Amino acid sequence: MSKSTPSDAVVEVNYDELIPNNVDLANDARLKKALEKWQPKYIDWWNEAGPVDTQGFEVYLRTAVGVDPTGWAKFGHVKMPDYRWGILLAPKEEGRTIPFGKHKGQPAWQEVPGEYRALLRRLLVVQGDTEPASVEQQRYLSATAPSLYDMRNLFQVNVEEGRHLWAIVYLLVKYFGRDGREEAETLLERRSSDKDKPRILGAFNEETPDWLSFFMFTYFTDRDGKMQLQALAQSGFDPLSRTCRFMLTEEAHHMFVGENGVGRVIQRTCEAMNEAGISDTSDIESVRKLAVIDLPTLQKKINFHYAVTLDLFGAEVSTNGAAAFTAGIKGRFRETKLNDDHVLTADTYMVARVVDGEIVEEEETALSAINARLLDDYIKDASGGIDRWNKIIRKTGIKFEFTLAHKGFNRRIGEFAEHFISPDGEVLGEEQWHATRDQWLCSGIDDSYIQSLMQPCLKKGQYAGWIAEPRVGINDQPGDFEYVRID
Numbered sequence: 499m500s501k502s503t504p505s506d507a508v509v510e511v512n513y514d515e516l517i518p519n520n521v522d523l524a525n526d527a528r529l530k531k532a533l534e535k536w537q538p539k540y541i542d543w544w545n546e547a548g549p550v551d552t553q554g555f556e557v558y559l560r561t562a563v564g565v566d567p568t569g570w571a572k573f574g575h576v577k578m579p580d581y582r583w584g585i586l587l588a589p590k591e592e593g594r595t596i597p598f599g600k601h602k603g604q605p606a607w608q609e610v611p612g613e614y615r616a617l618l619r620r621l622l623v624v625q626g627d628t629e630p631a632s633v634e635q636q637r638y639l640s641a642t643a644p645s646l647y648d649m650r651n652l653f654q655v656n657v658e659e660g661r662h663l664w665a666i667v668y669l670l671v672k673y674f675g676r677d678g679r680e681e682a683e684t685l686l687e688r689r690s691s692d693k694d695k696p697r698i699l700g701a702f703n704e705e706t707p708d709w710l711s712f713f714m715f716t717y718f719t720d721r722d723g724k725m726q727l728q729a730l731a732q733s734g735f736d737p738l739s740r741t742c743r744f745m746l747t748e749e750a751h752h753m754f755v756g757e758n759g760v761g762r763v764i765q766r767t768c769e770a771m772n773e774a775g776i777s778d779t780s781d782i783e784s785v786r787k788l789a790v791i792d793l794p795t796l797q798k799k800i801n802f803h804y805a806v807t808l809d810l811f812g813a814e815v816s817t818n819g820a821a822a823f824t825a826g827i828k829g830r831f832r833e834t835k836l837n838d839d840h841v842l843t844a845d846t847y848m849v850a851r852v853v854d855g856e857i858v859e860e861e862e863t864a865l866s867a868i869n870a871r872l873l874d875d876y877i878k879d880a881s882g883g884i885d886r887w888n889k890i891i892r893k894t895g896i897k898f899e900f901t902l903a904h905k906g907f908n909r910r911i912g913e914f915a916e917h918f919i920s921p922d923g924e925v926l927g928e929e930q931w932h933a934t935r936d937q938w939l940c941s942g943i944d945d946s947y948i949q950s951l952m953q954p955c956l957k958k959g960q961y962a963g964w965i966a967e968p969r970v971g972i973n974d975q976p977g978d979f980e981y982v983r984i985d
């Protein structure tokens with residue numbers, strides 16, 4: 499049995515210090531000094547690469563004040579550079595053992611095992627790099643916010659991605675000595691889509707040029723974050739597990755922002771179509787005259803963000819994935835709830851790929867297909883929102899259904915990278931694929947249309963015409979609440 503007691507976990511968060519924490523930083527002078535040296539560089543990064551021209555805004559933000567799943571946050575207006583970014587770990591589970599891999603059943607590691615030092619460091623850096631990257635990608639969005647409510651949600655996501663960077667930097671600095679301190683610096687030096695020093699993963703160098711992209715990103719790409727954190731939360735390296743478990747509580751809100759945002763766009767489009775007496779969803783020209791986003795364009799945005807996010811799972815068949823699992827460093831989604839031996843040396847997994855111009859499923863060893871499995875788990879998880887969005891459409895009486903594309907569509911990484919697959923899963927020739935591309939992904943015209951709608955709407959309780967009002971406010975605030983005080 500595992501349970502936590504106050505004696506083995508500092509559950510209270512200490513806010514008296516420069517860096518709020520529940521890791522007893524006050525009694526670790528070396529770590530405290532290193533993090534306090536990093537802190538001003540972090541603030542410089544925030545001011546230089548975070549939300550543009552917002553330093554004076556007072557934003558209604560939640561701040562973590564504990565790690566108890568019920569009531570862990572408090573809400574209040576805060577200037578973002580003064581946000582209390584802290585280091586918060588989920589409580590320690592006494593007697594926790596390594597749940598998978600070749601060390602299964604041994605006590606979880608409280609220090610980095612020497613043989614896995616390089617592997618762990620790399621995993622931390624790749625995960626850590628995504629956190630500031632998304633803040634950079636979203637830097638300019640506040641200038642075109644469709645409401646103060648949405649602007650607040652953007653900033654909430656941004657400050658929490660900043661906190662996730664703190665979470666990873668804590669692990670690097672505490673457990674990886676000088677190497678860790680250097681990595682922590684470098685995490686502040688790379689920049690999304692920078693020619694010389696880009697962020698590590700492709701999706702994090704894409705632009706987030708408009709609010710629809712932001713909502714799609716938080717729905718699809720933050721959900722990749724959730725899957726990666728879930729897999730790392732299983733880790734035999736206990737401080738990583740505890741860190742990721744607390745990050746997951748914050749991640750849920752990011753995906754809510756995305757699902758709710760896209761849902762409100764759908765709602766508004768369908769309402770506007772009904773008001774204008776338009777039932778033909780393919781009559782894009784008429785729908786656009788209403789200054790809302792037509793459903794086929796929403797499908798194209800879904801296609802794009804979905805495919806880019808699938809690439810984040812890496813090659814489906816991967817020796818690195820197998821090594822991280824066998825080492826007990828990175829597990830599977832809901833590892834402890836799975837009914838197998840958690841060692842997987844005798845198991846297989848079916849992986850889809852193109853053979854002789856056809857998509858087939860082939861058997862691979864379960865270990866080598868760890869990434870393929872996490873990808874499939876992600877696909878299941880992501881499909882839930884598609885169903886809920888379709889329900890919104892159905893309720894309005896409009897006839898249209900969103901679908902998730904075939905996992906081979908528009909891929910740059912993995913089994914389908916060199917192939918040309920349609921969203922329906924047809925294997926096409928390169929030319930044919932490109933000739934049809936604009937039916938599946940936004941054209942320049944689609945992008946400019948979306949861009950044309952991005953006009954700020956910053957009066958209390960008001961919303962841009964292309965998005966419906968949310969049904970409930972943040973922390974049950976009323977509809978005309980001033981979520982952001984601008985000067």
Ligand SMILES: [Fe+2]
Pocket residue numbers: 629658659662723
């Ligand atoms: Fe994050």
Ligand SMILES: [Fe+2]
Pocket residue numbers: 659720723749752
């Ligand atoms: Fe996130």
